[in-house]
Amino acid sequence: MGREEQIEEREVLDSIFPDEITDVSETQYRISITLDIPDDEANEPPTMLLDVQYPEDYPDKEPHLDLLPPQNAASTHPLFSVSDDRAELLDGLRETVQENLGMAMVFTLVSALKEAAEQLIISRKQDEAKRHEEVLLAAEREENKKFHGTMVTPETFVKWREGFLKEMEEERARQEEERLAELKKARIKEPVRLTGRQLWERGLVGKGEEDAEDDGDAPVEEVERLKVEA
Structure with missing residues (x-):
């Protein structure tokens, strides 16, 4: 019963992925998955290989899965690496596998894996854009300081007030000393x-x-x- 379902699923997959699927053995094959990244014309779309091996009792038992980089890849994507992201992506398939036990699940796994990898890259692009925006905003704030001076905060206001009051007190003391000196000078002035x-x-x-x-x-x-x- 298990083997018959495996053969049937393999035939269906061959019609869906005619150019992407490659047999390794009667019970093992690999599917090439190309990711679609919007607004990313500067980079080649990243590709990964999902390696699927049927155990004897599949689909009642989960298949053996692995994720491999494509052979002879011309270039790599700056925000995606099969070797670095492999564990995270495979771990993300565990729930989907458990939900589909007893049914042919490879097409569902391919769709879930593709979506997860694309979302991973999109999230990284957003984080990168956010960091770039923060750098630009920081540079703009530094430039604006030249025109607006130091921003007033409760702490800077208290410090300024203390310095201002001290300066006023010193000025009053100086004026009082000058006044007393003038009075003293007037008292000892010689008669005309x-x-x-x-x-x-x-x-x-x-x-x-x-x-x-x-x-x-x-x-x-x-x-x-x-x-x-x-």
Whole structure:
């Protein structure tokens, strides 16, 4: 019963994958799977080989599966590697295998494997695009700093406020010191002394006194005292 189902499935697969399937033995074959990656004209579509080997009781028992890189591959895809992604992709088929025990499942496995591998590459492309966008945004933020200065945050505002208050306090102290120095200087300032001519012009002495004191200086206080006594 098992062998008959295996032969029947193999014939169906040959009609679906006429150019992609290659026999290894009566119970083992390989199917070449080419992945379709949208918006990826710069790279060749990646390809992988699903190796299928029937156990005697297949499909009641799960088939032996392996994933191989294509022979003589011209190039590799930068976001996909059969050797690196093999374990993850095969592990992802376990649930599908269990759900299809008792039925011919290879076509279902090929479809699930192809979809999983394509989604893996698409996710990596999205992550790569996101990283590239983050780099561009970081460069743009650095460029904008030249025009907007440092961004104000609660921490930078507190630091600025402390520095501003300290600067204002130092300025007030400096002004107070200057004011006290001016007051002190005013208290010890010497009395104004006038020449004899200046005393005569102001009517503080007579003409004779001007000739005697023309070249000398006399304190205003002394002149006032002499006028009172006279």
